Amino acid sequence: MFLPVTLELLGGFWESLKVFLLTLAFSLPLGLLVCFGSMSKFAPLKALMRCFVWVIRGTPLMLQLIIIFYGPGLLFDLPAMPRFTATIVAFAINYACYFSEIYRGGIESIARGQYEAGQVLGLTKGQIFFKIVLPQVIKRIMAPMSNEIITLVKDTSLARIISVYEIIWAGESFIKKGLLWPLFYTGAFYLIFNGLLTVLFAKIEKKLNYYRG
Amino acid sequence: MALLQVENIKKRFGNNQVLKGISFTLERGQVLAIIGSSGSGKTTLLRCLNFLETPDEGEISVGGKPLLNLGQTLTEEQVRENRLHFGLVFQNFNLFPHYNVLENVTLAPTLLNTDTPERIKAHAMELLEQVGLANKADAYPYQLSGGQQQRVAIARAWAMHPEVLCFDEPTSALDPELTGEVLRVIKGLKGEDRTMIVVTHEMEFAKSVADVVIYMADGVIVEVGTPEEVFDHPKNEKTRAFLQGFQESF
Numbered sequence: 001m002f003l004p005v006t007l008e009l010l011g012g013f014w015e016s017l018k019v020f021l022l023t024l025a026f027s028l029p030l031g032l033l034v035c036f037g038s039m040s041k042f043a044p045l046k047a048l049m050r051c052f053v054w055v056i057r058g059t060p061l062m063l064q065l066i067i068i069f070y071g072p073g074l075l076f077d078l079p080a081m082p083r084f085t086a087t088i089v090a091f092a093i094n095y096a097c098y099f100s101e102i103y104r105g106g107i108e109s110i111a112r113g114q115y116e117a118g119q120v121l122g123l124t125k126g127q128i129f130f131k132i133v134l135p136q137v138i139k140r141i142m143a144p145m146s147n148e149i150i151t152l153v154k155d156t157s158l159a160r161i162i163s164v165y166e167i168i169w170a171g172e173s174f175i176k177k178g179l180l181w182p183l184f185y186t187g188a189f190y191l192i193f194n195g196l197l198t199v200l201f202a203k204i205e206k207k208l209n210y211y212r213g
Numbered sequence: 214m215a216l217l218q219v220e221n222i223k224k225r226f227g228n229n230q231v232l233k234g235i236s237f238t239l240e241r242g243q244v245l246a247i248i249g250s251s252g253s254g255k256t257t258l259l260r261c262l263n264f265l266e267t268p269d270e271g272e273i274s275v276g277g278k279p280l281l282n283l284g285q286t287l288t289e290e291q292v293r294e295n296r297l298h299f300g301l302v303f304q305n306f307n308l309f310p311h312y313n314v315l316e317n318v319t320l321a322p323t324l325l326n327t328d329t330p331e332r333i334k335a336h337a338m339e340l341l342e343q344v345g346l347a348n349k350a351d352a353y354p355y356q357l358s359g360g361q362q363q364r365v366a367i368a369r370a371w372a373m374h375p376e377v378l379c380f381d382e383p384t385s386a387l388d389p390e391l392t393g394e395v396l397r398v399i400k401g402l403k404g405e406d407r408t409m410i411v412v413t414h415e416m417e418f419a420k421s422v423a424d425v426v427i428y429m430a431d432g433v434i435v436e437v438g439t440p441e442e443v444f445d446h447p448k449n450e451k452t453r454a455f456l457q458g459f460q461e462s463f
């Protein structure tokens with residue numbers, strides 16, 4: 001029984017991984033945009049973005065999933081998105097908001113003298129941001145980002161609330177066949193994957209340790 | 214014609230009128246030392262010259278070209294172009310911690326495509342040689358002493374060939390035993406086409422390196438002259454009191 005269960009769970013975990021990878025691919029850059037918005041000098045945009053971040057971070061991801069999947073149909077009589085698409089949209093928005101706050105903390109921690117040193121050398125705003133500020137921000141936010149990313153691995157299990165197949169579902173489906181252990185066994189997949197991520201983040205942090213400050 | 218002409222620069226922060234009409238001229242290759250007590254507006258003046266602050270009034274011209282466009286708001290690109298005429302060495306260095314010494318010096322010329330990569334690097338190495346740090350080209354800022362960091366900052370600023378390089382108390386964040394090396398480097402850089410403005414509390418240094426000395430108090434220039442005139446025969450009572458107080462504190 002062990003091998004077929006493992007294969008079935010691997011299939012489920014691949015679905016979880018797809019949610020994980022696509023969410024990261026969209027939310028990492030989207031978070032930067034949200035972050036720029038919430039730091040904007042244009043007050044209405046800043047207020048709007050901060051309010052948006054507050055709403056997204058202040059409500060459960062599970063609820064956001066439900067609203068994004070069922071909302072358009074119930075409220076505007078629009079056709080619903082495919083379940084998987086709705087999942088990625090909800091996750092990407094949710095995580096972009098968390099990431100944006102981490103980015104903002106990192107950006108605000110860079111001393112003004114770094115910007116001014118770039119300015120007096122005649123660099124453009126974009127050059128100062130991408131060549132001077134961002135590289136330093138990345139180093140400073142590695143720890144909170146790795147926390148958030150590991151949380152994301154586990155959060156992918158929420159997708160089943162709108163009937164997206166993933167590993168917990170795969171494990172649970174064995175209960176009907178009288179097997180309880182596969183559900184517990186799913187934990188091993190999360191553990192191993194998060195273990196790998198932890199090692200990866202430690203490597204990156206070590207690599208970024210070539211300088212201080 | 215003077216390389217730099219500063220006319221009636223005024224700057225206010227809220228109700229605090231920090232610069233109350235600053236005017237002076239500087240010839241190419243000259244070194245101007247600015248002295249004055251804390252809060253007199255020296256840093257603000259250098260920041261205006263480097264367009265980190267925008268003066269409320271007045272005009273700054275380099276080589277006869279007015280930069281402030283009298284009253285009109287400058288675009289971001291105009292501000293950036295204006296900055297290229299000037300360089301600024303900060304009190305606390307502000308090196309880029311994630312770049313090594315050579316990269317700190319080559320970053321701006323490389324990003325702004327001032328030359329070929331090989332020539333930018335060769336020139337940076339020459340500058341590092343001049344500030345005595347060619348052997349530290351691969352070191353990161355955290356591996357250097359304060360004096361060494363400031364010398365890198367000086368090389369970094371010269372690498373962009375500013376027409377006027379400003380120094381804001383370049384040695385005041387350093388331990389006393391490190392100030393000498395930085396002052397020697399600044400002195401050694403003095404040359405035909407290197408025009409410098411140095412805000413400093415090092416009177417001996419100002420005396421020996423400056424062609425012109427300005428004494429500032431409360432946002433105005435109280436006295437201008439050669440080092441002999443200002444230090445040895447100050448005309449103004451305020452200057453005399455300032456210099457006297459300075460001698461007593463040592």
Ligand SMILES: Nc1ncnc2c1ncn2[C@@H]1O[C@H](COP(=O)(O)OP(=O)(O)OP(=O)(O)O)[C@@H](O)[C@H]1O
Nearest residue numbers: 226227229231249250251252253254255256257258
């Ligand atoms: N960004 C700012 N906002 C408000 N006030 C400022 C700002 N920058 C400077 N000031 C004020 O302007 C005055 C002059 O400051 P400035 O730093 O130019 O003096 P300084 O001559 O360089 O003094 P020090 O010798 O201590 O460096 C001070 O009263 C200071 O509080």
Ligand SMILES: [Mg+2]
Nearest residue numbers: 255256257381
């Ligand atoms: Mg100052």
